[in-house]
Amino acid sequence: MKTEAKLWVRLKVTDLVAQTAWMTLTEKMGFADDLCGVLRYSYWAMEAEGENAGAVCEAIDREIRMDSAFTNQNKHFYCLVVSGGGDKAASGDLMIDRDFPRGECGGRIFACDLFVSEQGGGKDSGYASRLNARLAGAKVTGMKSGEVWRILVRAEGAEEAARKVEEMAVTRSRQHGLLLNPHYQTFEFIGTAEIDGQ
Amino acid sequence: MLKGTIPITESDDSRVGELLKENGLNLAVSEARRVIELLGRDPTLVELTIFNTMWSEHCSYKSSRKILGELLPTKAPNVVMGPGEDAGVFRYAETGDGDWHCLVIAHESHNHPSQVLPVEGAATGIGGIVRDVYCMGADVVGVLDPLRFGDPKGPNARQVISIARGVVDGIAQYGNPLGVPNLGGDIAFDAGFDENCLVNVVAIGTIRESRVLRSRVPAEAADTPYKIILIGKPTDDSGFGGAAFASEDLVEGEEANRGAVQVPDPFLKRVLAVANRKVLDLAEDRGIKVGFKDLGAGGIACVTSELAHAGGFGVKIDLDAVNVAAGHHYPPPVVSCSETQERYALAVPEDFVDDVMKIYNEDFELPHLYHGAGAVVIADVTRDELYTIESGGEKVCETPVEVITTGIAYDRPKSPRKVLFEEPEWQEDRSLHDDFLKIMASPNIASKNYVFKHYDSEVQGRAVIRPGEADAGVLAPVAGNPVGLAVAVDGNPWYGIIDPYQGGALAVCESARNVAAVGGVPSAITDCLNYGNPEIEEVFWEFFEGVRGISDACRGIGLLSHDGNHPLPVVSGNVSFYNQGESGKAIPPSPIICTVGVIEDYSKSRSMTFKEEGNEVFLIGEPLDELGGSEYYRTIYGTLGANVPEADFVRERGQIRTVLDIHSHGWVRSCHDTGQGGMLTALAEMALGGNGTGKLGLAVNLDEFDSTGLPPEKVLFSETGCFIVELPPGNEREILAICARNRVKLHKLGMLKASPKLEVVSNGKALASWELGELAGIYMTGCRSIFGIEKGE
Amino acid sequence: MARSFKDKVAIIQFPGVNCEYETVDAVRSVGLGADLLRWNEDPALLENALGVIVPGGFSYQDRIRAGVVSAKDHIMDKLSELAAAGHPILGICNGAQVLVESGFIPGIHWESVDLALAPNVMEDRDGYYCSWTHLLHGGTDCVWTSAIGNEEVVPVPIAHAEGRFTTDDMEVLEGMKKNGQIVLRYCTQAGQIDPSFPTNPNGSLESMAGVCNREGNVLAMMPHPERASWLRQVPEDLGGGWGMKRSKAGGDSGKMEAAGPGRIFFESLRRWKEGGE
Incomplete structure (x- = not known):
């Protein structure tokens, strides 16, 4: 059967890149009132074939644990989710980050997941062939890799949240946008959810 | 209480x-x-x-200290500081105003961490070694990496390749941002390193002798109150137990081991290097005496006790003042002994503290650039020679400081390893043509250019010869001064397997030859001694033999720049034991030597590429029946053989003198030593050049070697150390005279031709010939499959 | 003593840059004054500066994207002012990334980010690549290349992982070409443009190695001229005219201290200054 497998990976130690993004957005770019937090993940969205979702999950999990191009358990937490049977393999918690700086946020808060990848798919085929060379019991037929920025933003609704995140993310000019350069990167929202404020 | x-x-x-x-x-x-x-x-x-x-x-050298102390020559007229401090220091040129330009050098291993986390392990290796050089007050001007990996085609290929790539990545990811040029290094592959790779690192720096800093609280602290400032990254538990980790056997998948690997940060290190320079210059301007030391193994406890003890003082540490990673609380043993990277300790007079703090915390905004980083006062220097640590208002340590720094030593038993090595049965009807192609394709011979281009070798703008262009990297360290520095690393694991004494001796000879090839007078060496478990008697014997070999070689080659009978001094080094994997099999004995050569005029250093049609090519020295451990035996016969090259120090010294004499006349057009792969490989490397684009050919005349009585293959692939030099025509008489004076043999190999072909000729008949284009294709790509990226489908 | 950059070149020291000292040396080698200015010092110090160089390195560790965090720094407001007023500004390597992320280059729409310096695309390798390249000069009058002849080939080394000039906006590209803003392109030793690796070492669109603004006072270049400012810095095996010159200087340390090919960029500034006086 065909399934979709998504691999999320984050650093165990303080993510200095996310921290710098937070500081730049709040201190230099005027988002101190809107921004409640920044988290960053490496992300792989795969299409895969296998007998069933469980088999696909098991096969991919075995390989990504072994291959430091995907995860290195000494420095990463990861979560692999395979659609179809809701199968999941994970190490550690992906969301909680005690090192993570966050502002005083009241009101409604939305977590927007922004998937940023390189135009033309950069290393995607390399990742796919790397996995397929060793996968037993599954085959990866599609691959998109990049990073996901999980931006916690204060907004009145999901739409406003997405608009604000896009404003923070897409670099249009010296004053506007930080997280991606649209001349070689693309972005897509892969999830927006309201979360409990503090 | x-x-x-x-x-x-x-x-x-x-x-x-x-x-x-x-x-x-x-x-x-x-x-x-x-x-x-x-x-x-x-x-x-x-x-x-x-x-x-x-x-x-790792810290105490408890197994090795006695042997090192007894055997290694560490004193010579050029040495300012030998082993014992963080780095060795020696003089290389007068400044013209009564001072000396000095070279600071340190050499360490980061083997276990690199096996477990290759990228971080290799990066931290550079991070640690450059700190040792920075903390002498020097500017770091180069790094080199001797690397040993497992068999990339063997049963563990997947892991071996993943480690090799990770290590190269780590070196690039750390060294490039730091802004320190990579001057080379060497890479060898052998199944003996499958479970335990070797990642050694050398860093060199320059400083004026009058500005060399000591790792001790200055004597001025007797009259003026001194404080100790901790500078850099916030302390965390990332490196807790690191020193102890390096001193254990590696056990696959053990979590406790893995926690001991530190997280490197070249960005913070670069900013610290710039800020440190400001602080040290300000202190110098004001005539303020400071003590400076980096934090490595043993963290705060080690650095404070050593600073205090070396100065004859005590110290009182307030652990609560230490800046720790945000949101964390660590118990006192972790804060005092964690090995968090990118930290220094500075002992300064109380009234200088504010100026120092301003430079780090305000001018360079450390706390802002890295959450929780910065400079904080953590201790008072005391006159009571007591070592006290307080935490949460309670004393958690109180003892005379000399107790803390008391050493420990063992007398380990040793016994010779009894393995019989045999020469292979000679095969008469082999194809020289095909065999040589196999040798040029071997990962141990093939060009490492692909790897070197991952590293920034241009930064600082002082490189004259870059990695792969010649036997040694060359720098012009002093603006407007023709003095040059040549650096090379060497250590052949296969010689050490057959004979650990020769392994040590030949590593010195070969690296000395490397610097001489570019005109450098061998002036000092460092040693990184990589062995298995010293508690095993055979392993300890290997270690002892290796040190003995190094020692004999240093005395045998001597310090050619000075009159009198001085040894080539060992100025710094490191011992790495317990290099073995789960199977318990120790790595091949691997003493790795770095030799620094001082070049009178760097403009005479030439790349190893053949230069001009009509020039003559000579061999200085003579190949002997010494193919034990050679590339030829291993690749063609699949065996090590037995006749390992025997170090002959009188011959080595004579050959090195000869090459240096020819260099000083400015005659050398290109020069290369014959080592791994022998004379034919060296000639091919000269014909191809570092880029593989050479176009000048040569017909090697083997008749010259009739008197050796050796078959052509042995002449061509013997690993007896010799030099090949390219000279303009018309100098033969003078060269012969120089060789005679130094009692070395000279053989004329042929004349360079404009046809891109390498030929071997005997009795007027061509035994084999190769187009340079064909050789380049094999030689330049031989390592690409190991280090190259995986292509998409 | 108050610091002043009057008639001097200011080299901006963002945290993490690593070519600032040799860049100072290279500027001084043509007889101009040069000093460092830390990123958080008073931008007003730049008021009377002859020019500004943003040097190479890894400012802010290339976090998020090379150059982008520096581009948001306070001091860039001042550089923007200076750029608009026609002061010479040069970005080398990481400095080029900063100028592109600031929208100074190509500058067709003021401060609009219309270009990117994307990860290298190379044959058989990825990531960081350190090598000598050859640059073909052409296009409009640019302060920093004014001493280089049209169609002249200048060897200069590169060392970067993100140096691929690219844009999504074909109008911008056409504009840059029409305005002659692509003043440096990677070429062979003989001056031929070849879009394939290694002649074009990073997959740059149009083999772009250096792009200036329309007015020619701001230049963003990936190669490092400060690493090619003395003859001794040229590799002996480089080949071509400069390689030959370097090889011939072997044995004569005086000759080795002569100018290398990259000095022409700083020499251009000196001549521009003299032309204005």
Whole structure:
């Protein structure tokens, strides 16, 4: 059967890149009132074939644990989710980050997941062939890799949240946008959810 | 009164063992008892943790110290500081105003961490070694990496390749941002490193002699209050137990091991290097004496005790003042002994503290650039010679400082390894043409250019010869001064397997030859001694033999720049034991030597590429029946053989003198030593050049070697150390005279031709010939499959 | 003593840059004054500066994207002012990334980010690549290349992982071409443009190695001229005219201290200054 497998990976130690993004957005770019937090993940969205979702999950999990191009358990937490049977393999918690700086946020808060990848798919085929060379019991037929920025933003609704995140993310000019350069990167929202404020 | 002591005195040995284990300590029970003797009471956990680190093999050299002290020559007229400080220092040129330009050099291993986390391990290796050089007050001007990996085509290929790539990545990811040029290094592959790779690192720096800093609280602290400032990254538990980790056998998948790997940060290190320079220059301007030391193994405890003890003072540390990673609270043993990267300690007079703090915390905004980083005052220097640590208002350590720094030493037994090596049965009808193609494709021979281009070798703008262009990297370190520095690393694992003494001796000879090839007078060496478990008698014997070989070679080659009978001094080094994997099999004995050569005029250093049609090519020296451990035997016969090259120091010294004499006349157009792969490989490398684009060919005349009585293959692939030089025509008489004076043999190999072909000729008949284009294709790509990216489908 | 950059070149020291000292040396080698200015010092110090160089390195560790964090720094407001007023500004390597992320280059729409310096695309390798390249000069009058002849080939080394000039906006590209803003392109030793690796070492669109603004006072270049400012810095095996010159200087340290090919960029500034006086 065909399934979709998504691999999320984050650093165990303080993510200095996310921290710098937070500081730049709040201190230099005027988002101190809107921004409640920044988290960053490496992300792989795969299409895969296998007998069933469980088999696909098991096969991919075995390989990504072994291959430091995907995860290195000494420095990463990861979560692999395979659609179809809701199968999941994970190490550690992906969301909680005690090192993570966050502002005083009241009101409604939305977590927007922004998937940023390189135009033309950069290393995607390399990742796919790397996995397929060793996968037993599954085959990866599609691959998109990049990073996901999980931006916690204060907004009145999901739409406003997405608009604000896009404003923070897409670099249009010296004053506007930080997280991606649209001349070689693309972005897509892969999830927006309201979360409990503090 | 001290709180929370560990009841060693009243416990029996098995209970003491349990107590040590419960607290994650590697001390032997007998060592814990020795702590009681020294302290005169039960220790606190902090104290025991400090001893655990200070008495680890890595910090204490407890197995090796005696042998190193007895055998290695460390004194010579050019040496300012030998082993013992963080780095060795020697003079290389007069400044013209009564001072000396000095070279600072340090050499270490980062083997275990690189096996477990290749990228971070290799990066941290560079991070640690450059700190050792920076903390002498020097500017770091180059790094080199001798690397040993497993067999990329063997049963563990997947892991071997992944480690090799990770290590190269780590070196690039750290060295490039730091802004220190990579001057080369070497890479060897052998199945003996499958479970335990070697990642050695050398860093060199330059400084004026009058500005060399000592790692001690200055004598001025007797009259003026001094404080100790901790600078850099916030302390965390990332490197807790690192020194102890390096001193254990590697066990696959053990979490405790993995926690000991540090997280490197070249960005912070670069900013610190710039800020440190400001602080040290300001102190110099004001005539303020400071003590400076980097934090490495043993963290805060080690650095403060050594600074204080070396100066004859005591120190009182307030652990609560230490800046720790945001949101964390660590127990006192972790804060005092963690090996968090990118930290320094500076002892300064109290009234200089504010200026220092301003430079780090305001001018360079450390706390802002890296969450929690910065400079904080953590200790007072005291005159009572007591070492005290306070945490939460309580004393967690209090003892005379000399107790903390008391060493420990073992007399390890050794016994010779009894393995019989045999020469292979000679095969008469082999194809020289095909065999040589196999050799040029071997990962151990093939060009490492692909790897070198991952590294920034241009930064600082002082490189004259870059990695791969010649046998040694060359720098012009002093603006407007023709003095040059040549650096090379060497260590052949296969010689060491057959004969560990020759392994040590030949590593010195070969690296000395490397610097001489570019016109450098060998002036000092460093050694990184990589071996298995020293508690095994055969392994310890290998170590002893290696050190003996190094020692003999240093005395045999000598310090050619100075009259009188001085040895080539060992100015710095490192011992790395317990290099073995799960199977318990030790790595091939691997003493790795770095030699620095001083070049009178760097403009005479030439790349190894053949230069001009009509020039003549000579061999200085003569190949002997010494193919034991050679590339030829291993690749073609699949065996090591037995006749390992035998170091002949009189011959080596004569050959090196000869090459240096020819260099000083400015005649050398290109020069290369014959090592791994022998004469034919060296000639091919010269014909191809570092880029593989050479177009000048040569017909090698083997008739010259009839008197050796050796078959052509042995002449061409013998690994007896010699030099090949390219000289303009018309100098033969003078060259012969120089060779005669130095009592070395000279053979004329042929004349360079404009046809891109390498030929071997005997009795007027071509035995084999190769188009340079064909050789380049094989030679330049031989390592690409190991280090190259995986292509998409 | 108050610091002043009057008639001097200011080299901006963002945290993490690593070519600032040799860049100072290279500027001084043509007889101009040069000093460092830390990123957080008073931008007003730049008021009377002759020019500004943003040097190479890894400012802010290339976090998020090379150059982008520096581009948001306070001091860039001042550089923007200076750029608009026609002061010479040069970005080398990481400095080029900063100028592109600031929208100074190509500058067709003021401060609009219309270009990117994307990860290298190379044959058989990825990531960081350190090598000598050859640059073909052409296009409009640019302060920093004014001493280089049209169609002249200048060898200069590169060392970067993100140096691929690219844009999504074909109008911008056409504009840059029409305005002659692509003043440096990677070429062979003989001056031929070849879009394939290694002649074009990073997959740059149009083999772009250096792009200036329309007015020619701001230049962003990936190669490092400060690493090619003395003859001794040229590799002996480089080949071509400069390689030959370097090889011939072997044995004569005086000759080795002569100018290398990259000095022409700083020499251009000196001549521009003299032309204005």
